[in-house]
Amino acid sequence: MNVTRRGFLKGMAATGVATLVGKKLLTPEQAKAIQTKNIKYAYKPNICNFCANICGIKVRVAYVDGKPNRLMKIEGNIHHPYNRGVACARGQSGISYIYDKDRIKKPLIRIEGSKRGEWKFKEATWEEAFDYMMNKLKNIKPYEMALMGGWQGCAFYGTYLLPFVLAAQIPTLYGSPIQHCVGSEHLGLHTVFGNYNTHDEVVCDYDRAKYILAVRSNGSLAGISTGRAHRFGAGIKNGAKVVVLDPRASELAAKADEWIPIRPGTDNAFALAMLHVILREQKDGKPLYDEEILRYFTNAPFLAYKDEKGNLQLLSDVDKDGAVEAWYVYDEISGSVQKVFGFYNTNKISKDGKNLKPALFTNNLNVNGKSVKTVFEYLIDYTKDYTPEWASKITDVPASTIKRVAVEFATMKPAIIEPGIYDSRYENTIQLRKTLAIIQAITSGYDKPGTWITGGSYKMLIKDFFDFTKKNGNKITIPIKGYPDVDIPGMLRVLDVGFKYFFNPKAWTHGYPSIQWAYLQTELSKGKEATVFPYITDNGFYESTKKEVFWNGQPYQIKALFIYALNLIRGDVETQRWKEFLTNLDLVVGFDTMPSDTMLYADVIFPDIPYILKKDIIFDINTSHDYTFGTREAAMEKDGDEMHALDFMYMLSKALNAPWLDKMAEIYQYWKWDKKELNQKCEESWNKYHTIVPAIRELQLRMVADELKEYKGVTKSVKELDEEISRNGVINVMDREELMAKYSVPWHQPVPTPSGRMEIYSNIFATLQNMFGYKPNYDPLIAYIPPKWKGDIAPEDVKLEENEFFITHGKIPLQSHTCAATVDNPILVSIGKWREGVYYGIWINEQKAKSLGIKEADEIVVVNAMYPNLKVKGKAHLTKLIRPDTIFIPASFGASSKKLTYGGGLGTPLSDLIPYRPEPVIGGYRANEFTVKVVKA
Ligand code: SF4
Known part of the structure; x- marks a missing residue:
């Protein structure tokens, strides 16, 4: 058959139309009828919600007779400086998430008599569901409530949550990625650079x-x-x-x-x-490290000493509020000990204005009666035995x-x-x-x-903070006094908020700190180990429902839980523990889009608006090297009774008599929000549109206008900015090169560590050391901690049995997080099934598998050798691409919710295999610190 180009295009057009109206093929008459309709396409900007990259996207929408009719395609937004017009396959699959028949579109109330864990709900109106929730909350105190949020809540609305919990007097927050993501894996980086890489x-x-x-x-x-x-x-x-x-x-x-x-x-x-x-x-007679950077921009030249307990401390002058006024260095120019600023980006000048050349090496100095060396000299001492030959035996x-x-x-x-x-x-x-x-x-x-x-917005956050510290004698306290909490950059904000609120019973009218802090104190009082920096972790939640957490001598218990887009059952480890926890609560409230494994345990579920159907507030795009703001435009009308998360918080704050907006205005001082105006605008917007988003957005755009005026000398009205951001999805205030030239860290301004320098010696870890006693886990300098696969047996001495393996796990491109949006996505599931072994299987070395009689796709059981009650089933994937002593399981799969039509039951539920054993700093999961035995099922 000959197909002319013209004929081919005609055929394509008809096919395109057919996809507009449904899955069935159309008769020629039906297709012709549709062709007579007026079909146009429009692109609506949005921000992808499938991972923390928050790429800018554009959604192509087909309009029929002037009305949005069907979402067609997702593409990268060319205006977006981070992803530059590119969107990954996962991001492009967002359309099928919107049309996923499993999506929750109406409030759901658990059917009386059914058990948590069963999907037995009846649809309800918002009023019915809200009344149901409030009725159950009647006898529960604010400190017995807890909020749990996944990465989306944190990335997009996290800053609105702090004023909410303060206003509602709810001291317990849990952010899901903290222990298996940003907390444990990034904290080491944060201690050096001060960022909080969320x-x-x-x-x-x-x-x-x-x-x-x-x-x-x-x-x-x-x-x-x-x-x-x-x-x-x-x-x-x-x-x-x-x-x-x-x-x-x-x-x-x-x-x-x-x-x-x-x-x-x-x-x-x-x-x-x-x-x-x-x-x-050395190379060409020069050291491999950068001497200039160490001298001037790190705390390597700071003088340090060993205290009476043998702990390494920095020499410093501290004021009556506990702020470090000065650190000590040895100056090679004057040949004397000099003081440098407590919080500053460089050691180039002394506190009294002299030019300095701080030494990295001293000759056993004695200062203030203490024998001191530089941090750098200690670093050299500490690494003495860590030779490549030593590491070779271990690695x-x-x-x-x-x-x-x-x-x-x-x-x-x-x-x-x-x-x-x-x-x-x-x-x-x-x-x-x-x-x-x-x-x-x-x-x-x-x-x-x-x-x-x-990122650009991060640099600007530091700029404002640096201006503040310069006016306050170049020193800071922890918590930080006199500066809005949410505007403090990086790790300093985490320390501030942690110590000012969550770890501080005096910050709350009821006198209860977070459950995590109470749990730590309970465990310490028993002489036990617990997580010493339990910043929005899950520590103590489970124990509280067992009445094992105490405050003021009384049991302290979490009774009601609000869960926003978080899959606790699959995201946290030791599944059974979390099922039990959810079952023991008085009330579980969900706010989500999908019936995840965790939503099965809710009593009432409120539907969240999926991102593509959401007109949103303004965000600073912190993944961008430029200073950029972005937003979402609804590609189509929402197709159910979904609500924006901020509107749910607005309703809840009213019902709980919590002055959320007042608190918001208080702690957003830099945005210059007036309490009265904020309340008034939100109320008007709520009465008119049943959402406060337009009001918040308008105030945010006013702030964007101020920034443009200040940094670019450009004057634009809020209306003009709204049109621009609605069209392009972004507004760029300053580009990367200009930011690098003026505000790079630490070259032009401090990094947000306690000293402002890149900290080779971590002041954060030193604080933990001084509060809780020394542990290698928070050694302020460096420490070797061997993997403990088999208790205290050194890694080089561990012997594995014939069917015993080390286990690793990891992310694969098909799935970002455990929240069911990517788990249940039909497009991603079909890609996964196309390479089923690679993406859903348990990787095992080919030769090794053969010696155990295991073939490709054989059902196998993986048993935790340390905790044999923890085991999972899966299918073997034989490959040369893994060490013979190791198996690999893709993370985040293994959803077992039967309500997930596409992803339910696929893969291996890794969280069933991992015991709950948080490490002692921030409660990170020791997710691979055991061996496993593999047997045929
Ligand atoms: S899923 Fe892909 S497109 Fe979406 S934010 Fe992540 S990287 Fe970007």
Whole structure:
């Protein structure tokens, strides 16, 4: 048959029309009838909600006879400076999420007599569901309530939550990624650079890097945050060498120049040996570290001493409020000890204005009766024994390879150690990441082209804060006095909010701190170990329902839980524990779009508006290197009784008599929001549109107008800005190059650590050390923590039985988080099924599997060797691309909710296999610190 181009196009048009009206093929008559209709297309800007990259997207909508009729396609938004017009396959699959028949569109109330865990709900009106909830809340005190949110709530509406909990007097918040993501895996980095890399202050400049080293992290570039991949691709194209350390050849390793199949969990030793080499080797007569940076922009030259307990402390002057007024350095120009500012970006000048050249090496000085050395000298001492030969026995990587990678990294600049999302997690994760961050800092790898670049809005947040500290004597207290909490940058905000509110019973009228803090105090009083910095973690929740948490001598119990877009059952570990916890509560309220495993345990569920159907407030796009604001426009009318999360909070705050908007105005002082105006505008907007979003958006755009005027000298009205952002999805205030030239950190302004310098010696860890006693987990400098697969047996001495393996897990590109939006997505599920073994299977080495009589797709059981009651079933995937002593399970799969038509029952539910054993700093999961036995099912 001959098909002319004209005929082919005609055929395509008819097919296109057919897709507009449904899944069935149309008769020629029906197609003709539709062709006579007036069909046009429009693009609506939005922000992808499928991962923390928050890429700018545009949604193509078909309009029939002037009315939006069907969502057609998602594309990257070309105006968006972060993703530059690119959207990953996962992001593009968002349309099928909107049309997913499983989506929750109406409020649901549990049918009387049914049990939590069963999907037995009846549809209700908002009034009925809200009354039901309020009726159950009647006898529950605010401190017995807790709010749990997943990454979307945190990324988009997190700052509105703080005024809400303060107004409602609810001291307990839990943010789901904290223990298996931003807390445990990033805290080590945060202690050095002060950022709080949630979503996301640091996005690497892969494009201009010459060397990229990924350590245990497929998640960032190829797993969760695939939006970084296009920059990474540009880096490869521009000739960057890529080295990947991973026990399996991940998607990222497939793109690498070198895959180093390291023994799982031993990267801590690898990193320490790299540091050992960089501190000692030379090239062309010069050290591999950057001496200038260490002297002037880190706390490496600060003088330190060992106290009577043997703990390392910095020499300092402290004022009556506990703020450090001065640190001490030895100045090579004057040959004397000098004081430098308590909070500042550089050590170039002394407190009294002299030019300094702080020494990295001293000769056993004695200051104020104390024998002191520089932090740098201590660092050299501490790394003495961590030779490549020592690390080789632990890591199973030749010493020559470790040494070569260290030298390459320090000499092929600019170089990046991938700082993003991690895969497997051990007790040593925090110290591993701290060591990697030190390597990145001392090889001039921060906020310079080709390195770790901080986002535009983050730089501006630091700028305002720096201006404030300069007016206050270049010193800060923790918590920070006299500055709006939500405007404090990075880790300083976490410390501030933690110590000012969540850990402080006096901050609440009822006198109860968060359940996490009460749990820590309860455990300490029994002489037990617990998480010492339980910042919005899950510690104590389960125990509280068992009446094992006490405050003022009385049991302190969580009774009501609000869950926003969080899948506790699959996201947290030891599934059974969380099922039991949810069952023991008096009330479980869900706010979600999908019937996830966790929503099965709700009593009442309120439907959230899916992002594509949502007109939203204004966000600063913190993944952008530019200073950028963005928003969402509803591509079509919402198709059910869904509500915006902020409107739900508005209703709830009214019902609880909580002055949420007043608190918001109080702590958003920098946005210049007037209490009366905010209340009035929200009320008007609510009465008119049944949403407060337009009111908040208008006030935010006023702030954007101020920023444009201040930094660009451009005057635009709120109406003009609204039109611009509705059309393009973004407003750019300042581009990356200008920001780098004026506000890069720490070159122009401090990093938000307690000292403002890049901290080789962590003041945050020193605080924990001084409050709770020394532990290697929060050693302020560095520490080696071996993986404890078999109790205290050293890794190099561990012997595995024939069917025994180490286990790793990790993210894969099909799925970002455990929330069911990507789990149940029919497009992503079909891609997964096309490569079922790779994406849903349990990876096992081919030769090893054969020796155990296991074939591809055989049903196998994986049993936790340390806790044999924890076991999972799955299908074997045989491959050469993994070490013979290790198996790999993709993370986040294994949804068992029968209400999920497409994703329910697929994959291996990893959280069933992992015991609940949080590490002692921030409660990170020791998710891979055991071995497993594999048997045929
Ligand atoms: S990288 Fe993440 S945010 Fe960007 S399009 Fe993909 S899923 Fe969406």
